[in-house]
Amino acid sequence: MKKFYVTTAIDYVNAPPHCGHALEKIQTDAIARYHRLLDEEVLFLTGTDENSLKNVQAAKKEGIPTKKLVDRNSKKFYELKKVLNLSFDDFIRTTEERHIKGAQKLWLACKKDIYKKTYRGLYCIGCEEFYKESELEDGLCPEHKTKLELVEEENYFFRLSKHRDELEKIIKNDEIKVTPESRKNEILSFIKSGLEDICISRSAERAHGWGIDVPGDPTQKIWVWLEALSNYINGVEYATDEKKFKKWWPADLHVIGKGISRFHCIYWPAFLLSAKLPLPKKIFVHGYLTVGGQKMSKSLGNIVDPFELVEKYGTDSVRYFLLREIPSAEDGDFTYEKFEKRYNSDLAKGLGNLVARTLTMVEKYCDGKVPEIDKDPDSHPLRIDTKIHNWKKSWADVDKHVPNFQFNEALSSIWKFITEADRYIEENRPWDLAKEGKIKELNWILYGLLNAIHQIAWQIYIFIPETSVKIAKALKLEKLLVKDPKEKDSWTNIRPGTEVKEIKPLFPKV
């Protein structure tokens, strides 16, 4: 059995999750579900990044212990599992023992590329941060408008420069395949401009004692990025279960946002090279979600809360919107207007209505059962007519676009088939056939429609599983109702005589 190990970025917990986080988790969930459909053994990992100084500051502000703050917010990220119907298998927190051990093990494995050096920089006591000259406003801290101090500190550095040529080769030759191409080019141009060694520790004092100790030097904490990146190996027990680690590592895919591509496409491979560990196979860099064309941010007060959105419109509506409306590799925009438009036109009037009208006709004209037919079900025009966008074409498009993370294209093709099914109803006018008593023809039409919905239920499963399951229940599609359905089981036709249940509107119009 082929294995497939996929990860998301782990999120900062100094604030609760917003819809941008939801986007990444949903995209990754669709990928994970797709690979399970293909009968691969999937491990889907996500989690939270908790050792940042920001957490210490946020907790101080609230007057609570840092640990309490990260526990509370990490829980919120975990809750996305239920709210968004995510199928992740494991959730790693960087304050967990397995992570701390793994991060330190990685450090030691990189030891020969680590050295001590004095770092000197302009430091703002208010921000507890170093600033570059270019970031200053009139020579003052942009946040506090105060003068900065020249601070010296001895830190550990990592010989990134040493790995420059090898990294360039790895990215160029797709040994780690970075998609989309534009991100790969950005990374390459960055590497070409030269790589300097990076600082990978800070003083424990400045970190307020929060974070992971440098092995053998408790006066220093490991730089959060080095440590956070190691979650991908620690999630498969790098330091704690050799057998499990061997089975799953390297990751088949890291899904990340565009803001952190450098860390994943350069630093992370460099650490792995240094530690002599295998490299991840693929990195998919998604865009960001904007709101009304603006960046989502606390200060703008335009954060879209996934919990609220799901509460109001339902899980699948949110999943559908994000996968259909946002071109996965680029930025996409959210507004309530766009959301409701999509909802009404695609979900309520599209899929929801097609299912409703079909099931009602089966109830009225066929006594609520899948009708008997006297022709080969595989010869039905909705399946094979090449003049229309038949359901085989939708399947072909799903298989073509999902592996390239083009969820919008895949969904667009499925919905093209939905339109085709609607047109098929108009052209054949089952209500007239019923009046005229042309039962054989009527049965053939309705059988084809039921089989079409059956196929749609399978095709939408990785995107909007809840709706898929609702349809599966109505049509008694047992193979789709198991825990991890397999694509090969979608090839069967539905059986005449099966009782079909009418269901409540899948997506009531808003």
Add this chain to the structure above:
RNA sequence: GCCGGGGUAGCUCAGUGGUUAGAGCGUUGCACUCAUAAGGCAAAAGUCGUGGGUUCGAGUCCCACCCUCGGCACCA
């Protein structure tokens, strides 16, 4: 500033140098009734960023310019 994408219908976008430039959404009209007043058919709608050039022929290739988005390191 440097590098790289974009600029095509009201909106979002497709368009290997070759007929009258396409799709979806939205708008308008027509006919229908199984359906969540849903669905179908049809129509209107574009100086293809601007100005040059190459070519029998340019949205597509070349040059210049304008606008826009992203990347240009250690948020240590």
